[in-house]
Amino acid sequence: xxxxxxNRDVISMRDIARDELDMLFTxxxxxxxxxxxxxxxxxxGKVLCYLFFEPSTRTRLSFEAAMASIGGISIxxxxxxxSSMEKGESLVDTVRAVDSYSDLIVIRHRLDGAxxxxxxxxxxxxxxxxxxxEEHPTQAMLDLYTILKEKGSIDGLRIGIVGDLKYxxxxxxxxxALSKYSVDVHLIAPPxxxxxxxxxxxxxxxxxxxxxSIDEVxxxxxxxxxxxxxxxxxxxxxxxxxxxxxxxxDARVLARAKSDAIVLHPLPRxxxxxxxxxxxxxxxxxxxVSYGKDVRAALLALIINATPPV
Amino acid sequence: xxxxxxNRDVISMRDIARDELDMLFTxxxxxxxxxxxxxxxxxxGKVLCYLFFEPSTRTRLSFEAAMASIGGISIxxxxxxxSSMEKGESLVDTVRAVDSYSDLIVIRHRLDGAxxxxxxxxxxxxxxxxxxxEEHPTQAMLDLYTILKEKGSIDGLRIGIVGDLKYxxxxxxxxxALSKYSVDVHLIAPPxxxxxxxxxxxxxxxxxxxxxSIDEVxxxxxxxxxxxxxxxxxxxxxxxxxxxxxxxxDARVLARAKSDAIVLHPLPRxxxxxxxxxxxxxxxxxxxVSYGKDVRAALLALIINATPPV
Amino acid sequence: xxxxxxNRDVISMRDIARDELDMLFTxxxxxxxxxxxxxxxxxxGKVLCYLFFEPSTRTRLSFEAAMASIGGISIxxxxxxxSSMEKGESLVDTVRAVDSYSDLIVIRHRLDGAxxxxxxxxxxxxxxxxxxxEEHPTQAMLDLYTILKEKGSIDGLRIGIVGDLKYxxxxxxxxxALSKYSVDVHLIAPPxxxxxxxxxxxxxxxxxxxxxSIDEVxxxxxxxxxxxxxxxxxxxxxxxxxxxxxxxxDARVLARAKSDAIVLHPLPRxxxxxxxxxxxxxxxxxxxVSYGKDVRAALLALIINATPPV
Numbered sequence: 001x002x003x004x005x006x007n008r009d010v011i012s013m014r015d016i017a018r019d020e021l022d023m024l025f026t027x028x029x030x031x032x033x034x035x036x037x038x039x040x041x042x043x044x045g046k047v048l049c050y051l052f053f054e055p056s057t058r059t060r061l062s063f064e065a066a067m068a069s070i071g072g073i074s075i076x077x078x079x080x081x082x083s084s085m086e087k088g089e090s091l092v093d094t095v096r097a098v099d100s101y102s103d104l105i106v107i108r109h110r111l112d113g114a115x116x117x118x119x120x121x122x123x124x125x126x127x128x129x130x131x132x133x134e135e136h137p138t139q140a141m142l143d144l145y146t147i148l149k150e151k152g153s154i155d156g157l158r159i160g161i162v163g164d165l166k167y168x169x170x171x172x173x174x175x176x177a178l179s180k181y182s183v184d185v186h187l188i189a190p191p192x193x194x195x196x197x198x199x200x201x202x203x204x205x206x207x208x209x210x211x212x213s214i215d216e217v218x219x220x221x222x223x224x225x226x227x228x229x230x231x232x233x234x235x236x237x238x239x240x241x242x243x244x245x246x247x248x249x250d251a252r253v254l255a256r257a258k259s260d261a262i263v264l265h266p267l268p269r270x271x272x273x274x275x276x277x278x279x280x281x282x283x284x285x286x287x288x289v290s291y292g293k294d295v296r297a298a299l300l301a302l303i304i305n306a307t308p309p310v
Numbered sequence: 311x312x313x314x315x316x317n318r319d320v321i322s323m324r325d326i327a328r329d330e331l332d333m334l335f336t337x338x339x340x341x342x343x344x345x346x347x348x349x350x351x352x353x354x355g356k357v358l359c360y361l362f363f364e365p366s367t368r369t370r371l372s373f374e375a376a377m378a379s380i381g382g383i384s385i386x387x388x389x390x391x392x393s394s395m396e397k398g399e400s401l402v403d404t405v406r407a408v409d410s411y412s413d414l415i416v417i418r419h420r421l422d423g424a425x426x427x428x429x430x431x432x433x434x435x436x437x438x439x440x441x442x443x444e445e446h447p448t449q450a451m452l453d454l455y456t457i458l459k460e461k462g463s464i465d466g467l468r469i470g471i472v473g474d475l476k477y478x479x480x481x482x483x484x485x486x487a488l489s490k491y492s493v494d495v496h497l498i499a500p501p502x503x504x505x506x507x508x509x510x511x512x513x514x515x516x517x518x519x520x521x522x523s524i525d526e527v528x529x530x531x532x533x534x535x536x537x538x539x540x541x542x543x544x545x546x547x548x549x550x551x552x553x554x555x556x557x558x559x560d561a562r563v564l565a566r567a568k569s570d571a572i573v574l575h576p577l578p579r580x581x582x583x584x585x586x587x588x589x590x591x592x593x594x595x596x597x598x599v600s601y602g603k604d605v606r607a608a609l610l611a612l613i614i615n616a617t618p619p620v
Numbered sequence: 621x622x623x624x625x626x627n628r629d630v631i632s633m634r635d636i637a638r639d640e641l642d643m644l645f646t647x648x649x650x651x652x653x654x655x656x657x658x659x660x661x662x663x664x665g666k667v668l669c670y671l672f673f674e675p676s677t678r679t680r681l682s683f684e685a686a687m688a689s690i691g692g693i694s695i696x697x698x699x700x701x702x703s704s705m706e707k708g709e710s711l712v713d714t715v716r717a718v719d720s721y722s723d724l725i726v727i728r729h730r731l732d733g734a735x736x737x738x739x740x741x742x743x744x745x746x747x748x749x750x751x752x753x754e755e756h757p758t759q760a761m762l763d764l765y766t767i768l769k770e771k772g773s774i775d776g777l778r779i780g781i782v783g784d785l786k787y788x789x790x791x792x793x794x795x796x797a798l799s800k801y802s803v804d805v806h807l808i809a810p811p812x813x814x815x816x817x818x819x820x821x822x823x824x825x826x827x828x829x830x831x832x833s834i835d836e837v838x839x840x841x842x843x844x845x846x847x848x849x850x851x852x853x854x855x856x857x858x859x860x861x862x863x864x865x866x867x868x869x870d871a872r873v874l875a876r877a878k879s880d881a882i883v884l885h886p887l888p889r890x891x892x893x894x895x896x897x898x899x900x901x902x903x904x905x906x907x908x909v910s911y912g913k914d915v916r917a918a919l920l921a922l923i924i925n926a927t928p929p930v
Binding site for chain 2: 044045047049073075076077078089093094096097098100101102
C-alpha cells in the first residue's frame with residue numbers, strides 16, 4: 001500500500017478511510033519496536049510548528065514528544081497571548097508566515113473551521129489538534145489504537161460514550177472513526193448535552209442508541225468512554241447536581257461493568273471518573289495517554305516522509 | 311574575505327558595511343543549496359537563547375526555525391510574564407545569567423537601548439531582534455536580501471516606504487541599510503508619522519524625498535515597502551480615517567504601479583495592504599517572510615563559527 | 621562506586637549522602653572536560669519534561685541548556701496558565717500524563733509537597749526544582765560545587781547565610797547539604813525572617829549560630845551567601861526600611877570581609893547585593909550561575925543513564 005498520509009492535511013476523521021487507519025496503526029506498532037537510533041532518523045532535521053490558540057498541556061506536549069522521538073524539532077506558540085494576533089494579525093497571515101518556517105503545522109483554535117482554513121492557506125500539511133466543538137482527529141486515532149491494543153480488535157464491540165456529547169469535539173471525531181467499523185455505540189448524556197444529530201450526517205451506517213443514564217447499559221459495554229461534563233453548560237447548578245450522578249463512573253458503577261471492559265477518557269478529567277477507579281485494572285486512560293505519543297509519531301512520520309518507516 | 315560576523319553583536323544596521331552585507335547574502339545563497347545533513351552540522355550542539363520581552367510570533371519562530379535548520383537548539387522566554395523580571399530582577403542580571411547557558415542571545419525589548427545594554431554585559435554575541443522604536447537590523451537584512459533576489463540587484467532602484475515611519479524600528483534599520491547602496495528613497499507618511507529626521511544623521515548620502523500620498527509616486531517605484539499604521543497614534547480617530555486611504559495599498563492603487571514593481575511588508579499587517587493584493591504577482595511579502603529563515607540561519611552560522619559554511 | 625542517582629527522584633537534599641555529592645561533582649568535572657561530540661551522545665534521544673507552575677527564568681533555562689548540552693530535548697509548560705490545570709485538572713493527573721511523554725520530569729510548584737507527590741505518581745524520575753518554602757535541591761548542589769571550585773574545599777569553612785531565611789527554600793536545601801560537611805554556619809536575618817527551627821531536625825550535627833546583623837560576622841566569613849529579602853514579608857514598610865541595611869552587602873560592608881572570601885547569591889537579586897559589588901573579585905554569583913548548567917547536566921546524565929559518563 002502506498003502512503004496515503006504523505007503531505008496530507010489531517011482535519012477531519014471523516015476524510016480518513018479504514019484501511020488508512022489500519023496502516024497508521026501498523027506503522028505505530030512498527031515504530032514502537034524500532035531502536036532509538038533508527039527512530040531518531042525518521043524526521044531528522046524536520047520542524048513541526050504548533051499554533052495553540054487554546055491552552056493545552058497534553059496534546060501539545062504529546063506532539064512535541066512524538067516529534068522529538070523521531071528526531072524532529074518543535075517550535076511554536078503555546079497560547080494566543082504570545083502571538084502577533086494580539087497586534088490584530090489574521091489567522092491566515094500567521095499561518096502563511098509560519099508555513100515557511102516549518103515542515104508541518106499543528107493547530108488548535110477555539111473556532112470551528114479554523115483548522116480547515118489554515119490547511120487551505122498553508123502549503124505544508126496541517127494537523128487539526130482541536131477546532132471549536134467540531135473535531136480532534138488525532139485524539140480519535142489514539143482512542144482507536146488503544147481499543148485495538150487493549151481489546152484485541154474493534155469490530156464487534158459495544159462502546160458506550162458518556163458525558164457532554166454536545167460540545168466535546170473528541171466525541172465527534174471518535175464517532176466518525178467508529179463508523180468505519182462494525183460496532184454498537186451507546187450514547188449516554190443528559191438531555192441538554194445530547195449529541196448534535198446534524199453532525200452525524202453520512203455516518204448513519206453506525207448503530208447508535210441513546211440513553212439517559214449509565215446504569216441502563218453499564219453491564220453490557222466493552223468500552224466505557226467518558227468525557228468531561230462542564231457544569232457551566234447548565235443554566236442552573238441545581239439541575240446539574242441532580243443529574244451528574246448518572247454520568248459519573250465510580251467504583252460502585254464499575255462493579256456492574258463487565259470484567260473485561262475498559263474505561264477510557266481523553267483527559268483532562270475533573271470528577272467524572274473518580275479516583276477510586278484509577279486502581280481498577282479496567283481503567284486504561286493513562287495507557288491511552290501513553291499510546292498518544294506513538295500514534296502521533298507514526299502519523300507525523302507518515303505525513304512528512306513519502307516512504308513509511310520500516 | 312575573513313568572517314567579519316564571528317563573535318560579533320548585531321545591534322544596529324549602522325555598524326554593518328556593504329561588503330559585510332554582500333558576504334551575508336552570499337552565505338545565505340550557499341546555505342540554501344546545502345544538503346540537509348551538511349546544514350545540520352553547522353551549529354550542532356550550539357544553543358541560542360531568546361529573550362522576548364515584547365510579544366512576537368514571526369521573529370522568534372523565524373530565529374528558532376533558522377537555528378534548527380543548522381542543527382542548533384533554542385531556549386528562552388517568549389514573554390516578559392515568564393521571566394524573573396517579574397520578581398524585580400534587572401535586565402542586566404537576566405542577560406548575565408542566560409549568557410552562561412547559551413552561545414548567543416537574541417533579544418527583543420520595548421525600550422530603546424536595551425539590546426545595546428545587553429550586548430555590553432553579555433560575553434557572548436547579542437542580536438537585536440527589535441528594541442524600542444530604534445532598530446530591527448535582521449529584518450532589514452532579510453528585506454535587502456528579498457529585494458536582491460526578487461529584483462536582481464539593489465543599486466539603481468526607486469524604493470518607496472509607506473506608513474508609520476516615525477515609530478517603525480524596521481524602517482530605520484532599512485534606511486541605514488539602504489544608505490550603503492545607490493538608491494532613491496521615497497517616504498510616504500501622514501504628517502504626524504513622518505520619519506524622525508534626527509535619527510537619519512550620518513546617512514545624508516542617501517537620497518530621500520518625502521510625500522504625503524502614495525498616489526504621488528506609485529507609478530515610478532520599483533519597490534513598495536509598506537508598514538503598519540496604528541490608529542492609536544492619532545489623537546483623533548476621524549483624523550486617521552481622513553488620511554488612511556493615502557497609505558493603503560489595494561488593487562486600485564497597485565493598478566498604477568509598474569508591472570515589475572514588488573510589494574513588501576515586514577508583517578504583521580492589519581489592513582494597510584488589502585487582501586486582494588495577495589493574489590497579485592507583485593506581492594512578495596510572504597516570499598520575504600520565507601527568506602527570513604535562511605538569512606537568519608546564515609547570520610547565526612557566521613556569528614557562531616569562525617569559518618563561514620561552504 | 622555504582623551510580624546511586626540512576627532512575628532516582630531528587631526531592632530533598634536530606635536524601636543525598638556526602639559520597640553521592642562527591643560523585644556528582646566528579647561527574648561534573650568530567651563532563652566539563654568532554655568534547656562536545658561526546659557530551660551530545662550522553663542523553664541523545666532523551667526527553668526532559670519541565671512543569672513550572674511558578675515562573676522562573678534561570679532554573680528552567682539552566683535545565684534546558686543542561687539537557688541540550690548532553691544531547692537531549694526539553695518540552696514542558698513554563699507557567700501554570702499554559703496548562704490544563706486551568707480546566708481543573710489535578711496535579712496528579714497532569715504528572716501521570718506527561719510521565720509517558722518523557723524520560724524525566726522537572727517540577728516547580730508553589731505548594732510544599734508538590735514535588736514529592738509528583739515523584740510518587742510518576743514512574744520516571746522527578747527532580748524538585750523548587751516546591752513551596754521547602755527545598756530547591758539542585759540549587760544547593762550548584763552552590764556546593766561553586767564553593768568547592770572557588771575555595772578548593774568545603775570542610776573547615778565559615779559560611780554566612782544572609783537575608784530571608786524563613787521562606788527561602790534555597791537556604792533549607794543548602795543547610796541540609798552543608799550538614800554533611802564540617803563547616804561553621806552563621807545565619808544572619810531579621811527577627812521576623814529567622815530560620816524555621818523545626819525544619820532543621822536531624823541535622824543538629826551542623827554548627828549553627830544566629831546573628832542580627834552582617835556586621836557582627838563579616839570579617840570572619842569565608843563564604844557570604846546572600847538571599848533576597850522581600851519587603852512584602854514585613855507588615856510595616858518602615859520596619860523593613862529600618863533593618864534592611866543590616867542585610868545588604870555593598871562595597872562598604874565588603875571592605876571588612878576577608879580578602880579571599882567569596883560572595884554567592886542564588887539570584888535573582890533585587891538590591892541585597894548592590895551593583896558596586898559586581899566588580900569586586902570576591903563576587904562569584906555569576907560564576908555560580910554558570911556552574912549551574914554543568915552540575916545539572918551531570919545530574920541529568922547520572923539519573924538517565926545507568927553508567928556514569930566517562
